[in-house]
Amino acid sequence: MxxxxxxxxxxxxxxxxxxxxxxxxxxxxxxxxCWKEDPRTTDxxxxxxxxxxxxxxxxxxxxxxxxxxxxxxYTVRGQYGFKNPTNTTWRFGSLDPxxxxxxxxxxxxxxxxxxxxxxxxxxxxxxxxADDIANKIFVALTGHKEDLRSVGIFKTISLGVSEExxxxxQGDVELSGVSVDMSFLMxxxxxxxxxxxxxxxxxxxxxxxENIHFRVLPTGTEIKFFDEQDPNSVVTISFTDxxxxxxxxxxxxxxxxxxxxxxxxxxxxxxxxxxxxxIIVDEYVKLQDSDYYVTPEITSTTYYIDKYSPEGTVVxxxxxxxxxxxxxxxxxxxxxxxxxxxxxxxxxxxxxxDNAFEITDEGTIVVKDSSAMDKNFSLTMAVVGIxxxxxxxxxxxx
Numbered sequence: 001m002x003x004x005x006x007x008x009x010x011x012x013x014x015x016x017x018x019x020x021x022x023x024x025x026x027x028x029x030x031x032x033x034c035w036k037e038d039p040r041t042t043d044x045x046x047x048x049x050x051x052x053x054x055x056x057x058x059x060x061x062x063x064x065x066x067x068x069x070x071x072x073x074y075t076v077r078g079q080y081g082f083k084n085p086t087n088t089t090w091r092f093g094s095l096d097p098x099x100x101x102x103x104x105x106x107x108x109x110x111x112x113x114x115x116x117x118x119x120x121x122x123x124x125x126x127x128x129x130a131d132d133i134a135n136k137i138f139v140a141l142t143g144h145k146e147d148l149r150s151v152g153i154f155k156t157i158s159l160g161v162s163e164e165x166x167x168x169x170q171g172d173v174e175l176s177g178v179s180v181d182m183s184f185l186m187x188x189x190x191x192x193x194x195x196x197x198x199x200x201x202x203x204x205x206x207x208x209x210e211n212i213h214f215r216v217l218p219t220g221t222e223i224k225f226f227d228e229q230d231p232n233s234v235v236t237i238s239f240t241d242x243x244x245x246x247x248x249x250x251x252x253x254x255x256x257x258x259x260x261x262x263x264x265x266x267x268x269x270x271x272x273x274x275x276x277x278x279i280i281v282d283e284y285v286k287l288q289d290s291d292y293y294v295t296p297e298i299t300s301t302t303y304y305i306d307k308y309s310p311e312g313t314v315v316x317x318x319x320x321x322x323x324x325x326x327x328x329x330x331x332x333x334x335x336x337x338x339x340x341x342x343x344x345x346x347x348x349x350x351x352x353x354d355n356a357f358e359i360t361d362e363g364t365i366v367v368k369d370s371s372a373m374d375k376n377f378s379l380t381m382a383v384v385g386i387x388x389x390x391x392x393x394x395x396x397x398x
Contacts, residue, residue, distance in 0.1 A: 009114070009188065010067055011198070011270070014048050015245040016151050017118050017182075018065050021046050022244060024140050033061060033133060037243060038266075039275045044133070049121070051242040051268075052275045054167075057123040057175050061133055068117030073185065075113045113154060113185045120180040127164050127176035134161050134178040141182060148184075157183040198270045199239040203229060214272045221269045222262050229258045242268035243275070298363070298381055302393040308373045315357065315365040318381060318392055319346075349389040351379040357394070365392065 025035035025044055036042040045052060045062040056062050120137050124130040138161050141148075145156060159182050167175040201208045201223060211226040221242075229235065238249045253261035263269070303316040346363040356372035357365050357379065365381070367373060376396055380389035 008198070009070070011240060011245060013067050013070065013116055013118060013186065014065055016148070016153065017120075018046065018048060018245050020144070020148065021063060021065075021120070021137065021140075024144075025136075033136075039243065045275060047243055047275055048245060048270070051270060054123065054175070056275050058125060061122070061124040061129050063133065063137070064121045064123065066119040066121060068119055068181075070114055070116040073113045073115050111187065111189050114188045115157070115183070116186055117181065117183050120182075122178045122180070123167065123175050125175060127178075130176045130178045131164055134180050137180045141180070152187050154185040154187045157185060159183075199237065199272070202236045204233050214269065221267070221272045222260055223253065224260045225258075229255075231258055235261050237263065239263075239267075240270040242270045242272070245270060298383065298387055298390040298392075300391045302395060303365070304395050304397055305367070305373065307396050307398075308370050309367050310370050311367055313367040315367065315394055317362065317364040318390070319363040345384050347382055347384050349380040349382050351377055353377060365394075 022035050022037075025033055025046060033044040034042070035044050035046050039045060039056075039060075042060065045056050045060045047062075047064060049064040049066045052062060052064050054062075054064075120134070122130045122134045122137070124133070138159065141156075141159055145153075148156075160180070162179040162181070165177045167177050199214075201212060208225075213224045213226070215222050215224060223235075223237070235253045235255070236250050237253055238247070238251070240246070241248055248267065251263065251267075253263060255261045298318050301316070301318050305313060305315055345361070346359050348357060348359055348365075353375070354369060354372040356367070356369050356377065358368040359365055359381070363381075363383075365379070373396060377394040379392040379394060381392050382389045
């Protein structure tokens with residue numbers, strides 16, 4: 001778990017818990033919900049509430065993180081505790097009246113415990129899925145206290161799971177919501193030089209504050225200058241990523257007209273980008289939506305082979321649409337995500353007496369045991385988890 005020391009306390013709190021959950025669901029092989037940074041291929045959306053539209057939950061289970069009230073505890077008088085190092089940078093003085101001693105004012109770094117709250121809103125079309133994910137979050141936060149402590153979460157005050165609630169989306173779609181709430185103490189340093197920002201733009205190392213416009217696209221965020229930029233100028237940006245809340249620094253932007261500059265890799269700026277249902281690619285939805293399970297179809301058919309046909313003899317392939325996208329994925333020609341291939345297989349459910357046949361990754365039935373080819377077979381074949389078993393007759397030629 002990495003640590004992100006931002007100038008914005010609110011963003012820092014969100015980042016800690018967002019990063020924790022994205023890593024937990026991204027690396028934990030025991031969970032069925034695998035998180036990926038690309039919202040088009042991930043199994044679960046995990047994002048700040050300002051970066052996600054509730055409609056996404058109609059496509060994927062969604063965890064929207066929200067920060068609750070936060071307040072200083074004034075654990076140490078004057079907030080000079082925890083053996084703060086001295087420095088030469090201007091800092092806040094005590095929250096008492098400003099001290100007259102300028103040296104003291106510039107040499108202290110202030111630290112206090114922050115009492116904060118964070119809410120994990122789990123939303124899904126199925127109540128059991130929302131409840132299962134909420135339970136996983138509850139257990140993960142309970143079992144990883146030391147990891148959270150290493151990034152500043154000093155102590156967990158309370159941790160709870162709400163009852164399941166029914167939500168409405170666009171009037172007729174029902175969603176289920178379960179929330180996990182956590183109250184904690186966080187050790188935090190205070191610096192007078194802090195500036196709360198989520199995006200900064202430079203042209204040739206000169207920061208730009210005016211005459212620029214941010215435009216949100218389905219693929220990310222672009223920046224438009226009102227004035228044409230010098231073709232020899234280099235435009236760079238530092239921003240908080242909308243999906244991970246990572247700080248991305250000094251990113252060089254590309255342009256074709258010197259007015260509109262694009263952020264690479266489809267990255268979106270926090271506050272200027274939102275994950276919406278429309279960006280979920282159709283190909284992925286086909287594997288999730290039962291309306292599309294009709295492709296590829298396995299057709300009930302009859303094959304004839306010679307008695308005692310040798311091992312490896314091709315009986316036939318009953319798949320009717322080998323050119324379909326789903327079939328090509330099942331056949332292993334390519335996967336939805338090269339880094340995480342989904343393994344779907346064809347199987348002979350019943351009737352394979354004496355283990356006489358085997359089936360290839362492409363759905364082709366072949367002879368496995370030549371000595372068993374002395375009788376007729378009534379096989380049932382299916383795509384695991386996709387289609388119902390279909391009868392395939394294999395008859396022996398006289």
